[in-house]
Amino acid sequence: MENAIQTTVLGGGSFGTAMAQVLAENGHPVRLWMRSAEQAEAIRRTRINHQYFPELELNALVEPTTDMGGAIEQAELVFVALPSKVFRDVIRSAAGHFRDQQMVVSLTKGIERDGFRLMSQVLKEELPGTRVGVLSGPNLAGELVQHEITASVIASEDRELRERVQQALGNAYFRIYANLDVYGVELGGALKNIYAVVSGLADARGMGENTKSMLITRSLAEMSRFAVSMGANPMTFLGLAGVGDLIVTCSSSLSRNYRVGYAVGRGSTLDEAVTELGQVAEGVRTLELVHEKAIELDVYMPLVRGLYQILYRGASITDVVGALMNATQNSDVEFILPRQGEGSAI
Numbered sequence: 001m002e003n004a005i006q007t008t009v010l011g012g013g014s015f016g017t018a019m020a021q022v023l024a025e026n027g028h029p030v031r032l033w034m035r036s037a038e039q040a041e042a043i044r045r046t047r048i049n050h051q052y053f054p055e056l057e058l059n060a061l062v063e064p065t066t067d068m069g070g071a072i073e074q075a076e077l078v079f080v081a082l083p084s085k086v087f088r089d090v091i092r093s094a095a096g097h098f099r100d101q102q103m104v105v106s107l108t109k110g111i112e113r114d115g116f117r118l119m120s121q122v123l124k125e126e127l128p129g130t131r132v133g134v135l136s137g138p139n140l141a142g143e144l145v146q147h148e149i150t151a152s153v154i155a156s157e158d159r160e161l162r163e164r165v166q167q168a169l170g171n172a173y174f175r176i177y178a179n180l181d182v183y184g185v186e187l188g189g190a191l192k193n194i195y196a197v198v199s200g201l202a203d204a205r206g207m208g209e210n211t212k213s214m215l216i217t218r219s220l221a222e223m224s225r226f227a228v229s230m231g232a233n234p235m236t237f238l239g240l241a242g243v244g245d246l247i248v249t250c251s252s253s254l255s256r257n258y259r260v261g262y263a264v265g266r267g268s269t270l271d272e273a274v275t276e277l278g279q280v281a282e283g284v285r286t287l288e289l290v291h292e293k294a295i296e297l298d299v300y301m302p303l304v305r306g307l308y309q310i311l312y313r314g315a316s317i318t319d320v321v322g323a324l325m326n327a328t329q330n331s332d333v334e335f336i337l338p339r340q341g342e343g344s345a346i
Helices: 014-025 037-046 068-073 084-097 119-126 159-169 182-204 209-229 234-238 240-251 256-265 270-277 282-297 302-313 317-325
Strands: 007-010 030-033 062-065 077-080 103-106 131-136 150-155 174-179
Touching (some): 007 068, 014 062, 030 068, 037 062, 062 068, 068 084, 084 119, 084 282, 119 131, 119 182, 131 182, 150 182, 182 209, 182 234, 182 240, 234 240, 240 256, 256 270, 256 282, 282 302, 302 317
Parallel strands (some): 007 030, 007 077, 030 062, 077 103
Antiparallel strands (some): 131 150
């Protein structure tokens, strides 16, 4: 391909693999870095990532590798699809391989515990000479590799980076929109995972469509309330990285966080639900961090508080829902009416 871009994806999980496939199908050589030499060799031999996509044959331009240095040094664009728990450690260990002005894009929807850092902040701290962006949106990996029509958001203050990512990923089934609000886009991607767990719980308990609609829209109000307190633009939450991502993760059994909530709603413990999933569910970790931060900032987040009580304090789902419904009723759309205090309802 005449305009091929040398790319690397760090992380061979479901979304990292899906993004590598998109890049390769667009004609861009992509090195897919993973920790496991056994997994890399299996993909090299069979062209299949059996753990995540056992029926998908990876494009020939996807090169699995365990050589992180070589993968990074030869790439113009580096996409990072690592769990938030190991994100900083992996980036720090590889920092010497990155170069000034290299473009690095986080695909991770999570938050680091120490200092409540988002992944773009981690990248800027560990790789101060690079150009940083984040990609987020309603992007279920399983649908993306099946060429279901999908859209996402690239957020960066760097115009050239935004355009380069649009060029690398955009095609007939994947549309990439641009945004300047890095913090808002990234917070939307992290926060919606919490509410996907709530939605899974609601479905498992047989709650009606009216109830689920209320939960999703009140989740959006709660997300934007928290994000604005952290400095994000509330308008970002009306786009793909906000309401778009929230809808898909709260409505689909393909969402890992939804499946955790559903399992708990059917009687599993949190540990049993996470073990059964067999993959990282960022919403579980994010819930703890956001619950702590909301208390610190005095931001009213009844759904976060209720879910925390259910998952970590053994509270009854019925009792938590009842308490939410009996709270004081307040304004519908956030920021239109002044909030009347802590008694406000969801």
